[in-house]
Amino acid sequence: MPKGKGPKGTKVTLKIAKKAIRTTPDGRRRLTLSNMGITIFPKCLLKLTSVDELDLSRNQIQKLPDNIGNFSSLRWLDLHSNKLESVPESIGNLVGLTHLNLSNNRLVSAGLPSTLGFLTSLKSLNLGMNQLDTLPPAMAALNSLQELGLFDNLFINLPEFVKVLRSLTKLNMKRNPLSYAQGDGERTQKVKSEPEEDVYLVHESSLCRTCLKRCKEQGERLTGGGGGGGDMFEDKKIRTFPGLMVPNSVATVNQDVWRLRKAEQKPIK
Template sequence: MPKGKGAKGTKVTLQTAKKAVRITQDGRRRLTLSKMGIITFPQCLFKLTNVDELDLSRNLIQKLPENIGSFSSLRWLDLHSNKLESLPESIGNLVGLTHLNLSNNDLTSAGLPYSLGSLTNLKSLNLGLNQLDTLPPSMAGLDNLKELGLFDNRFTKLPEFVKELRNLNKVNTRRNPLSYAQGESEETLKEKSEPEEEVYLVHESSLCRKCFKRCKEQNEGFSRGGGGGGGDGDMCEEKRMRTYKGLMVPNSVAAVNQDVWRIRKVEHMQVK
C-alpha cells in the first residue's frame, strides 16, 4: 500500500500541496492532485489562498466541503472522474470561476444547487457523464457561458433557457434520450452542437499554396492512373499521400479508411 494511503484514501498535507503547485504559461498558480486516490477533500488546501487553478480529477472524492465557496481565488476547477453525487450550495460563491469540469461523477439533478446560476463568469461548464435530466433554472443567468457539456446523461428535453444563452456556441448533447419533437428550439440547439464526425481530414483550404498545388497535381495524376505529379521537393509531411477532392492528407485515425478508398479506386479503374 502506498505511503500515506489507507482505508480513508491518500492523505494530502499542506507541505505536499505546496510542492505540487506549478506556474502556468499565463502566470497562474496551478495545483494538480490528480490520480492520487483521494477520498476526502483536503482541508489544508484552504490555506493556499493564492492558488488560481485546482485539479482534483480522477480521484474518489464523494463530497465537497460546505465551505468550498471560501476558496475564492479559484478561476479553474477540475473535479472530473470522482464520486460526487451532489454539490454544496456554497459553490455559488466561487464567482471568479471561468472553467468548471464536473464530468464523469454521479451527479443527479436534485444534487445541483440553485447557486450554480451565480457563477456568471463561467465560460466552460462540463456536466457530461452524470445522471442529469434537468438543470437549475438559475443557470439562465450564465451569460458568459461559451461551452456546455451535457453528453451521456438522461435528458429527454433540454431546458428552454439553453438556447437563449447569448454567448453559447458549443453544446455537446450526445448520447441522451432526447426527444426531437422540440420544434425550432431543437434546431437552434443543433446548430450549436458539436459535429458528429469521428474521422478528421485536413481540408484543402488549410494547406499552404505550395502544398495545395502539389496535392492537386498528385490527385490529378492518380485520377489518370499515374503515380501522382511532382517530385519530392520541399513539400510538407503531406507528400506522397493519396488525396481526394476536398480532403487532403488523412491523420493517423483516418489512415486505414484512406487505404480502403485507395484500393477501391484502383479496383474500379482495373475493371474499366
C-alpha cells in the first residue's frame, strides 16, 4: 500500500446506488447501503435528489461531505455504527429530516454544529454511544422532537433545553455519569441506576377503565406526583425510557464487534 494512503474500502458508483433504491410500503424511495465496508461517503449519492431515505449504517465512514446539506430531499438518515467524529454545518439545510440516527460513532460535543437547531421537522434523534457531554443550546428549537437517545455518553448534567421540548415523549439517558445537586447545591451525588424496564406508549382510548386507573396511579408513583396530571418534566423529574430505539439502532456492543456482524443479504451487483 502506498505511503500515506489507507484502505479504500468499497466503492459505490452511481449505477450501484440506483440499483439499490427500493420503494417502501408508504411510497418513499429508500437507498440502503448498510454494512458494505464503505470508508468514504459516496458523493455520487448527492445526485439522487429523489431519494427520501438513506441508510449508510454499519460502515467505516469517518467524515461527511461539507455539502451534505444539498441532499435536501432526505426525510430519514441513518449513519449509526460508523467512525464519525463531527457533523458538518450544512446538515442544518436538511430541514425536511424527520429521523436522524448518529448513534455508535465517535462524536464529540465540539463536533456538533449549532445548525442542528434548524432541523425543526425532526421527530427522532439518536446520539447514543458517542463521546458527548453537552449539546448545542440551539437544539431548543426542535419543537417536533419526540424521541431523543443520549445513552452511553459522558453527560454529567441533562441539557437544560431538554426540559422545554414539549413534544418529547421518549428520552434515553442510560449509562451516563449523571449527577444532581442536593441540599444547598454544594454537594453532588451520583444518580442511582434504576431497574431496567420495557415501556410501551399507548393512547388512553386503547385501555379499559381498570387498566387506565392502574397506569395513572403507577405514573404518579414514578414521577413523585400526588395527584393531577402534570407533564414529564414537572419539578425537574425526568422519566427515561431505556427501550428507546430508532430504525436500525440496535447496536448493543462496542463498535468494532458490531461491525464484524455481517448482514445476511446478497451483495449488490
